[in-house]
Amino acid sequence: MKILLIGGVGTLGTAVGSALTEREHEVITVGRATGDLRFDISDPEQTAALYEQAGQVDAVVSTAGDVPYKPVVELSAEDYESAFRGKVRSQIELVRQGTRRVAERGSFTLITGVLSRDPIPTSSAASMANGAVEAFVLAAAKEIAPQRVNAVSPTVFTESLEKYGSFFPGIPPVDLAEVAQAYVRSVEGADTGRIYTLS
Known part of the structure; x- marks a missing residue:
């Protein structure tokens, strides 16, 4: 398959x-700033340009999404809008625009995360974004068939425990290899409207 991988040079x-x-x-x-193609998918016009340059593909995989982390009382309206643009709208646009560029039985796999179901302090913007993406996946799956759409929702990566583990006390980590296999399952399998929770 020909697969577009958004955020393909990050950890995940x-x-x-x-x-x-x-x-x-x-x-x-x-x-x-890096990758085979250089586009900022938080901008819908750049998403359109990305699809124009990439041409027809079999699957779109997203592993990227930017959200701010601050206490609720310190988050501004712009912070919440930033979380929406960086993780929700960007991935919605991948699907909305991509239905015309992805093969008839192709797929989209989006990224959410544990914070939609198990928030931590300072995560309200991230939790909001993750929950919105998951709700979108459930709804969109009913409309875009035979194309498919799923989301992968991991907890903190085992490989990132040294840096981020203190923010997730008592929450089991997950190996990157296991998360990657959830993406493989989404791309190669038959599921749609699934949220693959990994913890």
Whole structure:
């Protein structure tokens, strides 16, 4: 399959790209400043340009989403709008615009995260964004068939425990390799409207 991988050079994106490449897929990485193609998908016009340059693909995989972390009383309206643009609208646009660019039985796999179901202090913007993406996946799956859409919702990565583990006390981590396999399942399987929770 020809697969667009958004955020393909980040921590998760690298693992997902390796897993897909090992299964002999053609993976095209997309990032703001690095990757095979350089586009900022938080801008709908750049998403359109991305699809125009990439041409027809079999699957779109997203491993990227930017959200701010602050206490509720310190988050501004712009912070919440930033979370929406960076993780929700960006991924909605991948699907909305992508239905015309992805194969008839192709798929979209989006990224959410544990904070939609198990928030931590300072995570209200991230929790909001994750929950919105998951709700979108459930709704969109009913409308875009036979194309498919799913989301992967991991907890903190085992490989990132040293940096982020203190923010997730008592929450079991998950290995990047296991998260990458959830993406493989979404791309190669038959599921749609699924939220793959990994913890």
